[in-house]
Amino acid sequence: MAELVFFTGTMDSGKSTLALQTDHNYTARGRRGLIFTRGDRAGAARLSSRLGLEVNAREVFDDTDFWAEVHAEFTGGRTVDHLVCDEAQFYSEQQVEQLARLVDETEIDVFAFGITTDFRTRLFPGAARLFELADRIEVLQVQSLCWCGARATHNARTVDGVMVTEGDQVVIGDVGDDRAAGVVAYEVLCRRHHMRQMTAATARRRSAADPSLWE
Ligand SMILES: Nc1ncnc2c1ncn2[C@@H]1O[C@H](COP(=O)(O)OP(=O)(O)O)[C@@H](O)[C@H]1O
Ligand SMILES: Cc1cn([C@H]2C[C@H](O)[C@@H](COP(=O)(O)O)O2)c(=O)[nH]c1=O
Numbered sequence: 001m002a003e004l005v006f007f008t009g010t011m012d013s014g015k016s017t018l019a020l021q022t023d024h025n026y027t028a029r030g031r032r033g034l035i036f037t038r039g040d041r042a043g044a045a046r047l048s049s050r051l052g053l054e055v056n057a058r059e060v061f062d063d064t065d066f067w068a069e070v071h072a073e074f075t076g077g078r079t080v081d082h083l084v085c086d087e088a089q090f091y092s093e094q095q096v097e098q099l100a101r102l103v104d105e106t107e108i109d110v111f112a113f114g115i116t117t118d119f120r121t122r123l124f125p126g127a128a129r130l131f132e133l134a135d136r137i138e139v140l141q142v143q144s145l146c147w148c149g150a151r152a153t154h155n156a157r158t159v160d161g162v163m164v165t166e167g168d169q170v171v172i173g174d175v176g177d178d179r180a181a182g183v184v185a186y187e188v189l190c191r192r193h194h195m196r197q198m199t200a201a202t203a204r205r206r207s208a209a210d211p212s213l214w215e
Contacts, residue, residue, distance in 0.1 A: 002107040004100050006088070006130040008116050009140030010188040011155050012175045015113040016040075016086055017049040018140065022111050023084045031081035034069065036060050038090040039172045047086050060091060066098040070108065080108055088114035089124035090170065096129035103135075118169050119157035119186070121194065144188045147200035152188035159184055161201025163194075177201060 009015055023033050035047055038060040042048035047057040058069070066083070073080050085091070085099065099110045112134070116127045123131075131137065144152040156163045161177050164184075171184050177200065179185040187199050198206075 002103045002109045003135040004103045004110045004130075004133060005112065005136045005138060006127075006134040007111065007113045007138045007140060008127065008130075009142075010144045010152050011115055011186050012050065012188060013140040013144045014049075014142045015115075015140060016047060017051050017053070019047060019084050019086045019111065019113045020049055020053050020055065023055075023082075026082055026109075032079050033082040033084055034058060034073070034080055035084045035086070036064075036066075037086040039087055039170070041172060041174055047084075057086070060085075060087075060095065062092065064095060066095060066102060070102055070106065080106075082109040082111065085110060085112040086114070088112040088130060089116070089127040090114070091126035091129075093125055093129040096126055096133060100133045115155060117154065119155055119167070120165060120169075121154055122169075124169070146188065146190035146193055147203060148190060148193060150190035150192070153191050154189050154194040156187045156189050156194055156197075156199060157184060158187050158199055158201075161187075161199055163187075163197040163199050163202070165197070 007015055026033055035057040037047045037057045040046050040048055042054055045057055045059040046054055048054040070080050102108050103110050112130055114127055117123055146152045173184050173186055175186045
């Protein structure tokens with residue numbers, strides 16, 4: 001039975017790496033897949049992992065119709081055994097429904113990868129629909145850590161290391177505190193520190209200002 005599987009985790013938890021590994025393993029066994037992504041940091045129509053691997057992919061746009069994309073492959077005489085769909089949180093609800101229909105009606109496996117919640121801890125539309133429709137939800141096994149050492153569960157958006165809570169839901173960016181001044185970045189945090197809006201830089205500043213914290 002084909003499956004719709006949603007692999008999810010915080011930013012920087014290895015989702016794109018797993019997406020590439022999944023496609024590699026299936027392709028190595030003679031299965032043909034299509035790779036899709038939307039808004040990868042490496043640019044349009046690329047799927048990139050922080051481990052350095054990067055491949056061509058099909059960019060998903062607002063008007064992308066997965067059913068039509070696969071249908072065009074079949075009518076062109078090309079088989080499709082699986083789809084790898086990265087940054088799936090950015091897909092529309094309709095696009096996730098098309099993926100579910102492909103699984104059910106054409107027996108194509110769909111492996112979707114993406115974060116669950118945005119910088120305000122709200123579900124992305126694509127992720128919400130995947131939670132509603134997927135046969136399986138798989139949480140990435142490699143743990144990302146908050147600066148405090150606890151498991152990171154949430155994505156914070158920062159400017160100069162300070163967490164922001166206002167802004168567009170979608171702003172493509174990367175984790176790390178080495179961004180240029182004023183540039184949006186992201187940091188993964190445990191829930192406690194996300195709720196307290198305490199990033200690594202904020203904690204550093206606070207401990208420097210209050211040495212008694214460590215006495
Ligand atoms: N220099 C490195 N050495 C070992 N592992 C690394 C290195 N850089 C990144 N990684 C691994 O890559 C992961 C991020 O992979 P990536 O697929 O880009 O994440 P995601 O798609 O979830 O944002 C990190 O969690 C870490 O495990
Ligand atoms: C939290 C959050 C993230 N994004 C963007 C930032 C990145 O471009 C992607 C996540 O990519 P990754 O491979 O999982 O690191 O999502 C965003 O647009 N809005 C947010 O709130």
